[in-house]
Amino acid sequence: MADKEFTFSDVSEHATKKDLFVVIHDKVYNTSSFVDEHPGGEEVMLDVGGQDATEAFEDVGHSDEAREILEGLLVGTLKRQQREYWWIATDMEQEGDPPKPRAYAAGGSTASSADSSSSVALYAIILIGGALAFGAYKYLQSQQESQ
Numbered sequence: 001m002a003d004k005e006f007t008f009s010d011v012s013e014h015a016t017k018k019d020l021f022v023v024i025h026d027k028v029y030n031t032s033s034f035v036d037e038h039p040g041g042e043e044v045m046l047d048v049g050g051q052d053a054t055e056a057f058e059d060v061g062h063s064d065e066a067r068e069i070l071e072g073l074l075v076g077t078l079k080r081q082q083r084e085y086w087w088i089a090t091d092m093e094q095e096g097d098p099p100k101p102r103a104y105a106a107g108g109s110t111a112s113s114a115d116s117s118s119s120v121a122l123y124a125i126i127l128i129g130g131a132l133a134f135g136a137y138k139y140l141q142s143q144q145e146s147q
């Protein structure tokens with residue numbers, strides 16, 4: 001069952017104490033059985049229920065033991081939507097997708113790096129188009145002069 005794929009909107013449907021999913025590093029965990037035993041209290045777990053808890057989890061500096069418990073709660077992986085452009089493939093935010101913190105968004109194509117690459121591509125197109133138009137204008141001018 002741990003290879004099941006969930007979208008963010010699937011995960012957000014599990015946000016109650018008895019049915020509590022969280023996303024940590026793009027993996028989906030069912031924490032319902034653990035929420036009562038959590039040494040940090042149930043409140044903090046409920047706060048991140050149905051959401052991406054990566055930052056909250058990492059900020060605390062949880063032990064290896066905590067990470068082992070986490071692995072036992074794994075139910076699947078997060079499925080992010082990808083949209084392909086002809087010049088770039090980029091991760092798209094999904095409905096109900098909280099903004100991805102930079103710390104763990106790095107390494108792939110983050111929204112901001114995708115944005116800057118696509119604007120570079122746009123500038124290149126404008127420049128090449130301008131150069132071609134200028135070349136054509138100059139060519140026509142020289143044709144007229146030689147007549």
Ligand code: HEM
Nearest residue numbers: 031039040044045048053056057060062063065066069070
């Ligand atoms: C399913 C996810 C989580 C698991 C398995 C987990 C597990 C644990 C464990 C085993 C501890 C004891 C200390 C340690 O071993 O590091 C702990 C402590 C703690 N956890 Fe979590 N935790 C989870 C999520 C969270 C989240 C989302 C928060 C949000 C802020 C959080 C906040 C804390 C805090 C503040 C402590 C310290 C409690 C203290 O020392 O008094 N935990 N957690």
